[in-house]
Amino acid sequence: MAEQNRFDHRKYPAFKPVGLTDRTWPDQVISEAPRWCSVDLRDGNQALIEPMSVNQKKQMFDLLVEVGFKEIEVGFPSASQPDFDFVRYLIEENRIPDDVTVQVLTQARPELIARTYEALKGVRRAIVHVYNSTSVVQREKVFKTDKAGIVDIAVRGAKEVKKHADLAPETEWVFQYSPESFTGTEVDFAAEVCSAVVNVWQPTKDKPCIINLPATVEMATPNVFADQIELFCRQVENREAIIISLHTHNDRGCGVAAAELGLMAGADRIEGTLLGNGERTGNMDIITMAMNMYSQGVDPKLDFSDMDKICTVSKACTQIEVHPRHPYAGDLVFTAFSGSHQDAIKKCLDLYQEGSFWEIAYLPIDPRDLGRTYQDVIRVNSQSGKGGVAYVLQSKFGFELPRWLQIEFSRVVQKEAETSGQEISPDRIWSLFQETYLSNPDEVVLDTFAFEKVGDRENFKAELHCFGQTLNIQGEGDGVVDAFVEAIKGSTDVDFEIMEYGEHALGQGADAEAVTYIQLKDGLQRYTGVAISRDIVSSSLNALLRAAGQLIQDARNRDAA
Numbered sequence: 139m140a141e142q143n144r145f146d147h148r149k150y151p152a153f154k155p156v157g158l159t160d161r162t163w164p165d166q167v168i169s170e171a172p173r174w175c176s177v178d179l180r181d182g183n184q185a186l187i188e189p190m191s192v193n194q195k196k197q198m199f200d201l202l203v204e205v206g207f208k209e210i211e212v213g214f215p216s217a218s219q220p221d222f223d224f225v226r227y228l229i230e231e232n233r234i235p236d237d238v239t240v241q242v243l244t245q246a247r248p249e250l251i252a253r254t255y256e257a258l259k260g261v262r263r264a265i266v267h268v269y270n271s272t273s274v275v276q277r278e279k280v281f282k283t284d285k286a287g288i289v290d291i292a293v294r295g296a297k298e299v300k301k302h303a304d305l306a307p308e309t310e311w312v313f314q315y316s317p318e319s320f321t322g323t324e325v326d327f328a329a330e331v332c333s334a335v336v337n338v339w340q341p342t343k344d345k346p347c348i349i350n351l352p353a354t355v356e357m358a359t360p361n362v363f364a365d366q367i368e369l370f371c372r373q374v375e376n377r378e379a380i381i382i383s384l385h386t387h388n389d390r391g392c393g394v395a396a397a398e399l400g401l402m403a404g405a406d407r408i409e410g411t412l413l414g415n416g417e418r419t420g421n422m423d424i425i426t427m428a429m430n431m432y433s434q435g436v437d438p439k440l441d442f443s444d445m446d447k448i449c450t451v452s453k454a455c456t457q458i459e460v461h462p463r464h465p466y467a468g469d470l471v472f473t474a475f476s477g478s479h480q481d482a483i484k485k486c487l488d489l490y491q492e493g494s495f496w497e498i499a500y501l502p503i504d505p506r507d508l509g510r511t512y513q514d515v516i517r518v519n520s521q522s523g524k525g526g527v528a529y530v531l532q533s534k535f536g537f538e539l540p541r542w543l544q545i546e547f548s549r550v551v552q553k554e555a556e557t558s559g560q561e562i563s564p565d566r567i568w569s570l571f572q573e574t575y576l577s578n579p580d581e582v583v584l585d586t587f588a589f590e591k592v593g594d595r596e597n598f599k600a601e602l603h604c605f606g607q608t609l610n611i612q613g614e615g616d617g618v619v620d621a622f623v624e625a626i627k628g629s630t631d632v633d634f635e636i637m638e639y640g641e642h643a644l645g646q647g648a649d650a651e652a653v654t655y656i657q658l659k660d661g662l663q664r665y666t667g668v669a670i671s672r673d674i675v676s677s678s679l680n681a682l683l684r685a686a687g688q689l690i691q692d693a694r695n696r697d698a699a
């Protein structure tokens with residue numbers, strides 16, 4: 139018999155279609171936040187190499203409350219002493235805010251359910267979440283029972299949950315049931331099991347129960363999940379007395395998409411974790427889903443405005459780094475390296491007015507909303523262009539380079555980036571700028587100078603030290619710069635014209651310095667001068683002098699050759 143290929147797709151059966159043809163969910167739009175439930179402290183925790191200590195759980199709980207979660211699954215108290223102790227700590231130390239409800243998970247086994255209620259003793263309000271697997275694979279291979287056997291486990295579990303609740307009427311109990319492995323369960327059977335559980339609990343519209351439909355393993359495209367949800371909602375009994383909750387995982391990388399489409403398909407509530415920590419490829423990332431809503435103008439009813447803190451606490455509790463490209467949270471998600479992106483971002487940001495709609499190319503949301511700054515929006519390497527370099531000089535150092543100088547200087551930066559193969563930091567860009575334009579060659583220095591107005595023209599006189607010679611220069615022109623140009627031309631043997639001229643204040647206020655950018659042209663050759671000075675006249679003259687100095691030197695070299 140031929141050996142089977144190691145990489146052989148024929149090993150995998152295709153997911154069977156759900157068979158819904160009159161679906162309505164594609165026309166729905168998410169216009170309000172669902173009820174959120176964080177399962178960081180349970181599903182997230184059970185997936186960690188080292189489960190959270192009680193101290194780490196406390197830290198995570200406080201963060202979840204701060205972010206605004208009103209329902210928090212705090213553990214599986216019948217599974218381990220730390221989980222039990224943590225629930226006791228929350229209750230005994232009165233750590234649960236009045237508007238927050240804790241939730242705990244248990245298998246549908248009487249001894250585990252009893253221990254769960256022991257952990258919850260004295261709680262003001264709690265969601266008791268009971269589950270058993272319902273999928274074909276689990277039925278046949280794990281539980282080795284038929285559909286009736288699975289319904290029986292669920293119903294007995296539901297009765298047990300109700301029995302304990304009835305014994306502690308001082309607590310406000312909410313019941314939740316999950317047909318675990320829902321995605322691998324026939325929808326009509328999932329509805330049958332859940333209806334059986336609902337019949338035990340007898341919820342009402344005013345006192346509903348929660349049916350949580352998990353994509354325990356994500357098995358198909360998110361539209362198929364949405365079909366499953368829409369069909370389930372039609373088939374389950376007493377729908378109006380049920381909160382439909384979703385709990386998606388990310389095996390195919392579509393956990394968020396599945397939850398979004400599932401919400402459109404009729405769900406009311408979403409379970410997930412911060413940054414998607416959870417079994418295998420993770421749970422649905424609540425930050426991403428909530429921020430997706432936020433970026434569409436929908437209030438997510440969760441506050442992620444201190445994203446750095448969320449990432450720090452999350453890392454401290456899970457020992458998992460945040461990927462730099464993680465949606466909304468990663469260090470690089472608001473950073474553009476590539477030239478055309480930088481150019482577009484800079485142009486949009488230049489036009490952006492506070493209070494108007496956020497319409498910035500390549501930036502779906504304003505980094506400041508998450509406590510990030512514009513500082514790192516644009517970073518420069520060999521993929522960058524003039525817009526990026528100009529953005530750094532403008533945002534970090536206050537220099538608004540004219541377009542011609544952006545083009546010229548970006549070549550200097552590009553050369554350095556290509557040679558080093560590395561990112562060029564803002565400080566390095568600044569030192570390159572200084573080395574290229576602001577270092578002070580003392581071959582041509584203006585000593586004393588004076589202007590005199592003659593009619594509507596300027597007369598300029600100065601002592602110029604030029605390559606070891608002292609020249610008394612004089613010129614007349616329509617303005618100061620013009621007169622200076624004429625003076626240089628008249629006393630040296632060079633001819634040139636001013637091609638570009640720009641100036642602006644550096645900073646604000648009366649004592650702000652001025653910067654001038656000048657480009658001179660001699661034949662085909664162009665010379666750039668930049669100067670900073672306390673007053674605009676000095677900065678103009680010095681910029682001109684810097685450019686002219688290079689031009690004179692070239693002319694001398696040519697003459698000497």
Ligand SMILES: CC(=O)SCCNC(=O)CCNC(=O)[C@H](O)C(C)(C)COP(=O)(O)OP(=O)(O)OC[C@H]1O[C@@H](n2cnc3c(N)ncnc32)[C@H](O)[C@@H]1OP(=O)(O)O
Nearest residue numbers: 184214216217218245246247269270271280281291318354
């Ligand atoms: C998809 C999910 O995330 S579900 C949640 C999963 N989370 C966890 O399992 C974390 C915490 N769990 C644990 O620490 C342990 O599983 C415990 C302490 C709860 C129980 O441990 P154990 O008693 O060793 O049982 P274990 O979990 O291995 O389950 C084994 C038995 O329970 C049955 N069982 C499993 N799940 C359920 C359930 N939800 N309801 C009823 N019976 C169940 C199994 O069929 C098996 O039965 P068998 O012994 O007759 O073959």
Ligand SMILES: CC(C)C(=O)C(=O)O
Nearest residue numbers: 269316318319352354
């Ligand atoms: C217990 C259930 C909700 C679960 O965690 C899952 O199916 O992933």
